[in-house]
């Protein structure tokens with residue numbers, strides 16, 4: 162089955178008002194020449210509205226990097242799924258390893274976010290991935306199993322249609338050391354099998370699974386050519402329009 166490739170830029174806590182607009186404008190311009198690949202950018206919260214204006218009408222979707230799993234309420238400093246929809250977001254990243262490890266987010270909390278995002282009409286990019294210690298202890302499959310099973314608890318096949326998984330091995334994030342295409346393929350195939358057991362094989366077959374972790378223009382094609390690698394979640398290289406667009410082009414195949 163051929164799944165459309167999906168390339169998303171996670172800008173993390175980078176850019177400012179001016180550079181966010183410039184970066185988004187350059188991505189919009191570059192993507193105008195590219196079809197067949199879905200593209201999204203995920204700026205920091207304060208710049209979502211500005212970037213929404215820039216990408217309006219273009220083939221670049223807007224995503225947020227986080228949300229709080231309640232519609233509204235006394236949650237000082239948090240942002241609700243409905244607010245994200247309100248400012249024009251289509252996607253939201255959930256379960257990023259930086260939030261799991263630096264902010265101690267649990268699988269149960271992440272699962273609440275997945276449900277809240279879907280209930281508000283958002284599409285979810287659910288990140289999973291093992292640390293180096295887990296990989297070296299041969300615990301990769303167990304960890305991916307745990308994060309997927311718990312992160313997708315009570316998610317039906319119908320709901321899965323608005324979920325994208327992102328396999329992001331922690332040891333490859335921001336390190337310049339990407340997973341090899343074979344390592345990525347192995348993890349993605351494992352994830353697809355596992356999701357098949359949870360939500361049914363047909364839904365799992367349609368599921369887009371992105372790879373994330375030091376994706377650059379020079380390694381993107383070999384990763385994206387793997388049969389179960391359906392896109393990329395790009396950190397550092399998404400902050401340079403030329404690099405990000407080169408990765409988008411690599412997705413055309």
Ligand code: 13P
Pocket residue numbers: 171257329333334335336337373374375376394395396397398
């Ligand atoms: P890098 O591409 O900077 O390694 O970051 C990957 C990532 O965490 C995307 O969410």
